[in-house]
Each structure stands twice: as structure tokens, then as C-alpha cells.
Amino acid sequence: MAILKIARMGHPVLLRQCEPVAEPGAPEIRRLVADMMETMEDAPGVGLAAPQVYQPLRLFVFRVPGGRVSSDPQDAPQPNTVLINPTLELVGDEREIGWEGCLSIPDLRAAVPRARHIRYRGVDCDGNVIEREAFGFHARVVQHEYDHLDGILYPMRMTDFRYFGFNEELNRAAATQAQTGA
Numbered sequence: 001m002a003i004l005k006i007a008r009m010g011h012p013v014l015l016r017q018c019e020p021v022a023e024p025g026a027p028e029i030r031r032l033v034a035d036m037m038e039t040m041e042d043a044p045g046v047g048l049a050a051p052q053v054y055q056p057l058r059l060f061v062f063r064v065p066g067g068r069v070s071s072d073p074q075d076a077p078q079p080n081t082v083l084i085n086p087t088l089e090l091v092g093d094e095r096e097i098g099w100e101g102c103l104s105i106p107d108l109r110a111a112v113p114r115a116r117h118i119r120y121r122g123v124d125c126d127g128n129v130i131e132r133e134a135f136g137f138h139a140r141v142v143q144h145e146y147d148h149l150d151g152i153l154y155p156m157r158m159t160d161f162r163y164f165g166f167n168e169e170l171n172r173a174a175a176t177q178a179q180t181g182a
């Protein structure tokens, strides 16, 4: 396995419409998925899409650690998961604003609106179908990663650019606010 180099915003591979994976069980796809899992854990991150490692293919890996689950009662931790050739359906009209970062946009985060409730479906390298409903942070991660397959980065989903900043500054501001209660 290997830690892969991550493409940063500005590289054209991140703006492409990605191609379906012809053979999800092919040795090179299995290797890519294993390397992407390792790269995601090493970063550390909660998701990584193939174009972020210079492969314009419709697949991504993600996870929802227990500590990242939102207050949504239907949100839940998710193990390391790969979705190859996924489909995504937004359920209902409910939208939520939440913080997002991206391994291709280091040091920054922003408040981004996303659907609260989704359904998704894909396959893994063994051809098993993965089909889940997702809410809250779980739904957010999958929408963020799915967007990468269509060349969409989270700033392109933003509606209020006041909530876009460097982690260092946002963390400092939050700490000051907690201290003063202001």
C-alpha cells in the first residue's frame, strides 16, 4: 500500500466529469482503493475521491468516525466504505448548513448547505451492492465526495462567503468567543 499525492484546488483533474469504472474488481482498482483508504486515514480525512489522487474515475472512499456524528438522531458512524460507480438521490427539501473541509483545499473550511437526507448506492471491488440511507454528517460527507466525481468543489456550493476561512483563524475566533461568551 502507499500514501498517494493529493491534487490541490487549481489542478484541472478536480474539475473533470469522471468516467465510470469499467471493472470494479480489476487489480489496479483494488490497489487504488487500498491506497486511497490508507491516504484518507493518514491525512487524516473522512473522505477521498479518485480525482483527488489524479484518477478521473467514479469512485470514492469515506468513513464517519463516532466523534464526527452530528446531533441528528438518524446520523450514525460508518466504517471505511468504498463506493464505485455510485448513484445519489437527495430525499426531501430539507437543507442544513455545516462546516466542511477538503484535502484538496488545505487549511481552510467553510459553512456549506447540503441535503439532510439522502439515499445512495454503489458497488465495492467484490461486486457487493452498498445501498444506504444517510442523514446529517454521513449525508454531508457522501454529497461532498460525490460532487468531486462531477468536478464540483465545496466552494461552488457555498451561499455565504463570510463563513469561509482559515482553520487557524476560525479556531482562534471560536476559542475567544467561548472565553468571553460574546
Ligand code: NI
Pocket: 101, 102, 103, 104, 144, 148
Ligand atoms: Ni473534498
